[in-house]
Amino acid sequence: MTHLPHLVMDLGLILGAAGITTLIFKKLKQPLVLGYIIAGLLVGPHFNLFPTIIEIENINVWAEIGVIFLLFSLGLEFSFKKLVKVGGASSIMAGVEVIVMLLLGYLTGKMLGWSTMDSVFLGGILSISSTTIIIRAFDELGVKSQRFAGLVFGVLIVEDLVAILLLVLLSTLAVSQQFAGTEMLQAVLKLAFFLVVWFLAGIFLIPTFLRKASKLMNDETLLIVSIALCFIMVILAAQVGFSPALGAFIMGSILAETTKAEKIEHLVTSVKDLFGAIFFVSVGILINPAMIVEYAGPIALITVVTIVGKMVSITGGGLMAGQGLRTSIQSGMSVSQIGEFSFIIATLGLTLNVTSDFLYPVAVAVSAITTFTTPYMIKLADPLHRSVEGMLPERWKTSLNEYSSGAETISTVSDWKIVLRSYVINLVVYSVILIAIVLASGNFLYPFITENFINGVWGGVATVAIALVFMAPFLWAMAVYHPQKEAQGRIWANRNYRSLIIVLEFTRVGIAILFIGFLLNQVLSVQVAIVSSLFIIGLLVVFSRRIQNFYTRIEDRFMSNLNAREIEAASKMTHTLVPWDAHLTSFEVSPNAVVVGKSMIELQIREKYGVNVAVIEREGRNIMAPTRNERIFPGDKIYVFGTDEQIEAFSEFVNEEFIPSSNGETTREEISLQKLVVSPASRLLGKTVRESGVREKTKGLIVGIEKNGERMLNPDSELVIGEGDILWIVGSPWRIKQLEAARQEA
Known part of the structure; x- marks a missing residue:
């Protein structure tokens, strides 16, 4: 009989168990990650009804490779450009959540009598939400297009970077065994230094290499080259004292800026799924069911702390960022779970021998419970919002609305x-x-x-x-x-x-x-x-x-x-239509452009220049065939259709900016959202929005009207302004004050 190595037998057992459980979980419409963990539990040393893994050490090596591919794929989806484009609101929400959960995790561990290192790692485990679970839940519930979903995606991007930082800081803390501020600062500076060096060198060298070698690359060679680059960066990261996972993440984020990013992501998906399955099965193998039973109380407590802490911290961060009560609650209810990075942080503690054996199964149990609760939490967001809004005093709701409106300020840069x-x-x-x-x-x-x-x-x-x-x-x-x-x-x-x-x-x-x-x-x-x-x-x-x-x-x-990806995307959007010699091209709106803040009907682009605005691309979403009331905002990318002569004339207009005055000072003014209440003596009373002259007198626009308790966004130009109406005007504050003064003098 031919001898079969234990590694091959163990791998076959793992994949067989994973295959069966994933089919079952797919049928039950449950997350596959939980199926993998249960598969590991069944073939692990603590469960004797099925064949058991023989050499766990070898499986741990495969699992580490799985972590590398998970982080590599995450980097391909991450992109440092996405981080730069993340709005201030998402950054504030993520920052508040991470700080609160780190503190809550540490205090919960101390309250349970755990050691300092266990408590610190618990805080790290609880501070990062699961990107995979949230995206899957959004897809199933059909809420990806809603406003709060965009905020949550921004939060997840920031959390990814925070998780990388946590891996470095926790490794430093584990080695030093003390909270030395100097060592922590050195670790952060070292991480920042190598991130910048690797990113700059990678962007300069790798896209050029891929472009020059593109004629020699088919799917097979591109896959091999991509994985080779990943492991080269893994080796470099390990050589300078960082975790291999960090190197994989960095290389993924560099490749995410190339024109081959989507192709590489597609090719790597199968490899990532294979080794990712091995990693999550290995997570289940390390779980001792007896330990979960023994720590059922702490698991229940930590689950409650996770759900409530994340919900409250994200909701609070959203309110601080001026996102309104409903959007903040929806965001908070969406991220109340832990996932992939939490397992990696827990694995780090075990690998460095600085955490207790019980922390790992506790983290997995909490993750499993919060994974099941996530869809229900998202569904309960609207009922919870209605309940909270019903309980709040009227003046509190008014204050929240005013704060939310005041936070949406457009300002120019000096x-x-x-x-x-x-x-x-x-x-x-x-x-x-x-x-x-x-x-x-x-x-x-x-x-x-x-x-x-x-x-x-x-x-x-x-x-x-x-x-x-x-x-x-x-x-x-x-x-x-x-x-x-x-x-x-x-x-x-x-x-x-x-x-x-x-x-x-x-x-x-x-x-x-x-x-x-x-x-x-x-x-x-x-x-x-x-x-x-x-x-x-x-x-x-x-x-x-x-x-x-x-x-x-x-x-x-x-x-x-x-900018290779953007350039390629723009070239794909540029097509010539024979026989009219018309084509589609794009323009990016600068913050100082004269078109900013104006609607399609005010600009009269088609009437003046003969071109049609086909698409407005704004913060990752496309506004197809924009209506007459759609406004232009800074950073928008406008796709227009027309002939060369028409587009050239429109280009001069859309690129026109404010002109400095002769004394060297600029004519730029602060732009903000201002509120104006129409009094019985107001000159605006009884006039339509068009007749009011607000645009001419204040250089601004009426973007909203509150009439008899009803809010109207971008009101119709024929709407009559009545007594007690609240006008929301985007424009120069001092000009709007002049309008109020003129009203009072009258």
């Missing part, structure tokens, strides 16, 4: 904010790049040159020369480059601010010189470093033009790779 933000971003990005080059030169390049080619001082000189070739474009960008020339020019036109601009310029140059000294100090003596630094600065000045051209090519390559 030139100083634009310039300072660009200075800070440039300083951080280029500092990280320069530090990475200097450290790589001192730790790797210098030993390699001195050991294999040139010894002594000349080895250091050669190292400096090579490093400077790579550093030169970034030194030039840090010291000379002006990414916001127009905004800085408008500030310079005001003589009062010129001294501040000069100080900023000298600061940039000084920091660049410090980096040169930092490099020289790594491989040369102090005396040689001082003399060499002056010589190097001279060379940089002499070759400034060539360095500038070199940097421009680097920046163009990076931005092209970063």
Whole structure:
């Protein structure tokens, strides 16, 4: 009889059990993750009715590979651009929830008499919600298009990044065994440093590589290359002291910015499902049913803390962000569970031998219970909202509505904010790049040159020369480059601010010189470093033009790779219609465009320019065939259909911005949402919205009217304004106050 390795037998047993349970759970319309966990419980060492796994250690290796693929797939769906686009409301809600649940988890563990490390890890386990379970529940209930669902997706994106940060911080805490603020800060800074380095290098190199090799790649080779890149980053992350899962997540997020992202995600799905199933089955294998029975009380308590804590924290965060009572409650009721990342955090505690054996099965039991309750919690959101609204005093509801309306303020960005933000971003990005080059030169390049080619001082000189070739474009960008020339020019036109601009310029140059000294100090003596630094600065000045051209090519390559998906999507939207020579193209609306805040009927785009607005893309959703009352907002992408001549004329209009006045000051004004109550003496009384002259007098728009307790959004232009009506006007506050003053004088 042929000998069959235990690993093959165990793998067959795992997949067989997983296959049967998933079919059953699919029939019952329950989450497959729970089926995998139960399959692991059945073939684990604590259940003797079925064949049992022989070598659990080997299965743990497969499970770790499963975690890598889970995080890789999560990174493919994550994308750092999505994080940047996440609104302030979702960020506030996620921040409040994570802080509250970390604290509640820690206090609950201490109340149960658990150790400090068990309590800390419990807080981490409870702070992250399950993306998979929430998306599945939204699909089944058909609520993905509702407003609160968009907020929840934003919360999940922020939580993904927080979970990565927690993995690093908990690993650091587990190693140090103490809450050392310095070590925690170092861990965070180290994580931020490597995130920036990996992201910048990855975006610069990987999309270019995939594009040049695209002719050689079919589905098979693309899958192999993608998995190879994933494991290369896994190795790099492990080499610098991070978890392998972090490396997989980072590579996934880098590939998410490429034009091959959807294809890679499709190809990796089957591999991820296979190893993910092994991971979740291994979760079940480690569960001891007797321990769950023994800790039934703590499980029940932690389940209640999870459901109530997440519901209250997210709802509170939503109210703080001005999202209104109904939307906040719906969001809070949607995220009251724990899932994949919670298992990974619990596994981390076991792997590092810093948590007790009972914490893992407790976390799994809580996850199973909260998974079952999630759909019912979402369904109960509306009844709960009605009950809460019925119990609230009228003045509380009025205050909430006013706060929610006041939070929806549109404001323009001043030139100083634009310039300072660009200075800070440039300083951080280029500092990280320069530090990475200097450290790589001192730790790797210098030993390699001195050991294999040139010894002594000349080895250091050669190292400096090579490093400077790579550093030169970034030194030039840090010291000379002006990414916001127009905004800085408008500030310079005001003589009062010129001294501040000069100080900023000298600061940039000084920091660049410090980096040169930092490099020289790594491989040369102090005396040689001082003399060499002056010589190097001279060379940089002499070759400034060539360095500038070199940097421009680097920046163009990076931005092209970063925006490759958007460029490809736009090209797919551009089609020519023969024989009229008309085509579809897109325009992105800047915050300062004159079209911002105006409706289709006010702009009269088709009448004036002959083009049709086919689609408005706004925050990940498409408004197809927008109506006459649809308004344009900052950041919208407008897809228009017309001939070359029509589109060219429309392009000049849509790109038109506010023009600075002759004295150097801009004509930009603060824009906000203001409330105006129509009094018996008001000039607006009895007039229609069109006749009121609000747009002409305030440079604003009536976006809402409250009439006899009824709210009307974007009211019809023929609606008559009556006494006691509350007008909501988007416009310049001082102009609206002038309108009120004119009304009172009359």
